[in-house]
Amino acid sequence: MSLANPKVGFVSLGCPKALVDSERILTQLRVEGYDIVQTYDDADVVVVNTCGFIDSAVTESLDAIGEAIAENGKVIVTGCLGKKPEQIREAHPGVLSISGPQDYGSVMSAVHAALPPKHDPFLNLVPDTGIKLTPKHYAYLKISEGCNHRCSFCIIPSMRGDLVSRPVDQVLREAEKLAMGGVKELLVISQDTSAYGVDVKYAQHEWRGKTYQTRMKALCEGLSELGIWTRLHYVYPYPHVDDIIPLMAETGANGMRKLLPYLDIPFQHASPRVLKLMKRPGAVDKTLERIQRWRSIAPDITIRSTFIVGFPGETEAEFEELLDFLDEAQLDRVGAFAYSPVDGASANALPDPVPEEVKAERLARFMERQADISAAKLEAKVGTTQRCLVDALDGELAIARSMADAPEIDGLVQIQNGFMAGLKPGEFVDVEIMGSDEHDLFGEVAFDD
Numbered sequence: 016m017s018l019a020n021p022k023v024g025f026v027s028l029g030c031p032k033a034l035v036d037s038e039r040i041l042t043q044l045r046v047e048g049y050d051i052v053q054t055y056d057d058a059d060v061v062v063v064n065t066c067g068f069i070d071s072a073v074t075e076s077l078d079a080i081g082e083a084i085a086e087n088g089k090v091i092v093t094g095c096l097g098k099k100p101e102q103i104r105e106a107h108p109g110v111l112s113i114s115g116p117q118d119y120g121s122v123m124s125a126v127h128a129a130l131p132p133k134h135d136p137f138l139n140l141v142p143d144t145g146i147k148l149t150p151k152h153y154a155y156l157k158i159s160e161g162c163n164h165r166c167s168f169c170i171i172p173s174m175r176g177d178l179v180s181r182p183v184d185q186v187l188r189e190a191e192k193l194a195m196g197g198v199k200e201l202l203v204i205s206q207d208t209s210a211y212g213v214d215v216k217y218a219q220h221e222w223r224g225k226t227y228q229t230r231m232k233a234l235c236e237g238l239s240e241l242g243i244w245t246r247l248h249y250v251y252p253y254p255h256v257d258d259i260i261p262l263m264a265e266t267g268a269n270g271m272r273k274l275l276p277y278l279d280i281p282f283q284h285a286s287p288r289v290l291k292l293m294k295r296p297g298a299v300d301k302t303l304e305r306i307q308r309w310r311s312i313a314p315d316i317t318i319r320s321t322f323i324v325g326f327p328g329e330t331e332a333e334f335e336e337l338l339d340f341l342d343e344a345q346l347d348r349v350g351a352f353a354y355s356p357v358d359g360a361s362a363n364a365l366p367d368p369v370p371e372e373v374k375a376e377r378l379a380r381f382m383e384r385q386a387d388i389s390a391a392k393l394e395a396k397v398g399t400t401q402r403c404l405v406d407a408l409d410g411e412l413a414i415a416r417s418m419a420d421a422p423e424i425d426g427l428v429q430i431q432n433g434f435m436a437g438l439k440p441g442e443f444v445d446v447e448i449m450g451s452d453e454h455d456l457f458g459e460v461a462f463d464d
């Protein structure tokens with residue numbers, strides 16, 4: 016019998032939620048004694064975790080499957096595109112198995128069939144926190160699966176089902192282990208973070224001798240006990256979001272904010288009629304007043320949002336309403352997409368599609384308007400001192416992020432004297448900001464005289 020461990024290659028595509036699925040599968044593979052290898056040549060079988068959200072993601076996923084078949088031959092497909100097995104089989108009839116998102120059991124069965132595990136109990140030594148694909152000092156914390164909403168442009172509920180919240184004590188215990196393992200920043204993810212616990216009627220559980228509700232605010236209070244950064248993603252503008260803003264202004268015993276003053280809150284549009292057509296959850300009116308109120312409580316709050324332009328039926332006047340909203344809201348970070356029909360979405364049946372060239376023109380106008388706002392927001396930070404978390408060293412520079420920067424989607428802080436200051440990844444440091452461009456900040460560690 017061969018002494019070598021069976022070897023699995025892994026390709027992880029898609030959003031942070033898919034990344035968490037990949038981490039779970041990788042953890043299970045390691046528990047069962049599989050080695051995870053970096054090249055197709057070294058792998059005995061390859062798992063591809065796909066994304067199927069928009070057409071370009073489908074193409075990227077199908078290309079990745081094709082590459083894995085060409086380079087290795089033995090390919091197991093999972094993830095969101097796995098909900099459309101016929102599409103995968105049509106393009107790549109040779110795949111060994113297809114399963115949908117979070118179907119860890121099917122992936123493991125397919126791996127067992129293609130490549131039986133080697134039985135060795137001493138191989139079962141993996142950290143409790145599992146295998147992480149992110150650097151050691153930050154981690155995604157998934158608090159729920161699925162979604163109870165039915166936004167007309169989205170097919171996630173049909174792929175991932177209704178909301179299922181993880182019990183709050185389970186989430187807090189996972190967060191605690193991550194913090195003990197060296198994680199300095201938790202990125203809370205779900206499809207709708209503000210809906211956390213609705214499905215379990217906010218059930219109460221004990222953690223560290225205290226009772227917590229399975230609810231966004233209680234979760235944030237629990238996470239604030241860990242004394243590290245906690246960043247919330249995918250929060251929808253429900254009234255109870257106001258309840259967590261005071262935590263963003265409060266400082267804990269170790270000088271760290273109890274909750275990062277950062278909200279990733281996808282508004283998608285500003286016209287009430289378009290929002291209704293989109294069937295968006297949350298309050299659609301008084302958004303501007305609420306943003307002002309949040310800023311009066313936590314003045315340095317960073318608001319990141321995403322928008323769709325050219326949604327079916329969007330008139331020029333409604334689009335201009337959106338531009339006016341940008342001017343008034345002065346959001347820090349904004350992503351925008353031209354509407355693109357997703358197979359199976361109910362918005363496809365809406366009348367008055369916006370012509371492609373009008374969509375492209377509106378997207379360009381939107382991005383131009385926001386670019387000036389984002390650049391001015393960054394420029395206003397020149398001369399301030401920002402608490403940053405170092406991600407990496409690059410020659411003389413340290414690459415870090417401030418409280419305003421989520422990994423991968425926001426900007427960076429380049430610390431010019433990072434190497435000289437002896438900075439290391441995962442370290443917090445106060446940086447004097449000396450310059451800015453459209454996306455990033457530049458600064459130096461302040462040395463005492």
Ligand code: SF4
Nearest residue numbers: 162164166169171206
């Ligand atoms: S809230 Fe809307 S966009 Fe988000 S996952 Fe649910 S249905 Fe999709």
